[in-house]
Amino acid sequence: xxxxxxxxxxxxxxxxxxxxxxxxxxxxxxxxxxxxxxxxxxxxxxxxxxxxxxxxxxxxxxxxxxxxxxxxxxxxxxxxxxxxxxxxxxxxxxxxxxxxxxxxxxxxxxxxxxxxxxxxxxxxxxxxxxxxxxxxxxxx
Numbered sequence: 001x002x003x004x005x006x007x008x009x010x011x012x013x014x015x016x017x018x019x020x021x022x023x024x025x026x027x028x029x030x031x032x033x034x035x036x037x038x039x040x041x042x043x044x045x046x047x048x049x050x051x052x053x054x055x056x057x058x059x060x061x062x063x064x065x066x067x068x069x070x071x072x073x074x075x076x077x078x079x080x081x082x083x084x085x086x087x088x089x090x091x092x093x094x095x096x097x098x099x100x101x102x103x104x105x106x107x108x109x110x111x112x113x114x115x116x117x118x119x120x121x122x123x124x125x126x127x128x129x130x131x132x133x134x135x136x137x138x139x140x
Contacts, residue, residue, distance in 0.1 A: 021086040026051060026070070027060035028088040034096040035072055035079070045072070069103070079104045 024032075030042040030051070045051050046060040052071040053062060064070070068083045081100040090096070112118075116137070119126065126134065 021088065023063040023065050024086045024088045025060060026053060026058055026062045026064055029064050029083070029086065029099070030070075030072065032087045032090050032096060033081070033099045034090070034093060035074070035081075045074070050074070070100075 027039055027042040027046055030036050030045070031039040036042040036045065042051075043060040046058060046062075049057045050073040051058060053064065053068055055069075055071075064083055064086065066083055066086065070081045070083065072079045072081065080103045082103055083099070084101050085099040087095075087099055110118075119130070
């Protein structure tokens with residue numbers, strides 16, 4: 001036990017576990033690496049076929065080892081991660097980023113067509129002015 005005035009290092013317990021593990025479940029690792037907010041969401045992604053390990057879809061109980069390559073689809077984003085460390089505990093974000101090497105290719109810049117009106121998703125209905133501009137461009 002530590003004395004009331006002593007500080008005990010919180011991260012050392014988590015890093016100590018990282019060195020001793022040889023394999024860990026995919027859903028636990030995705031949760032610990034902060035790819036998903038909850039372990040349940042990580043399990044659902046595995047069940048839905050959104051998680052692949054070394055090119056094949058896996059269930060949440062699949063065991064990961066160092067060197068495996070994980071492809072995770074979250075929404076419209078696709079992430080490719082190489083497993084560098086193993087942990088079954090969720091730690092701080094700085095420690096979670098040491099669990100993987102991000103091999104996700106950079107997104108290409110959006111292609112702009114002259115005269116094309118682009119609206120971001122989720123902005124709601126276009127205003128009257130935007131509708132007039134859209135109709136003018138489309139030739140209505």
